[in-house]
């Protein structure tokens with residue numbers, strides 16, 4: 278079975294911590310066919326289930342993050358989940374922290390580099406969604 282693979286690339290964007298201080302939105306289809314609970318990923322944050330694609334939806338290169346907190350959140354019409362793999366191969370997961378059963382992950386001491394991001398759904402459905410990246 279295919280599991281999320283950070284060696285693959287999503288749609289690529291590069292920006293700095295300063296540029297993301299004004300929130301940046303990215304339309305995306307939430308969902309996928311890879312079931313997280315079958316993939317044996319050890320998450321540093323919350324752990325939970327959901328379905329994502331094999332390749333990340335987005336591959337961000339984010340520079341000049343010193344002094345910023347970095348937040349990823351989703352606005353969707355379904356029960357979205359969020360998976361992030363950072364440049365140092367750490368995995369993060371969230372299901373519902375943004376409210377409205379949408380996910381949110383805030384990294385308080387983010388490091389510069391590559392962030393692979395998957396927007397999935399808890400129940401395997403697919404829906405329209407929007408990923409928002411913002412620094413604080």
Ligand SMILES: [Ca+2]
Pocket residue numbers: 356357358371372373378379380399
């Ligand atoms: Ca959710």
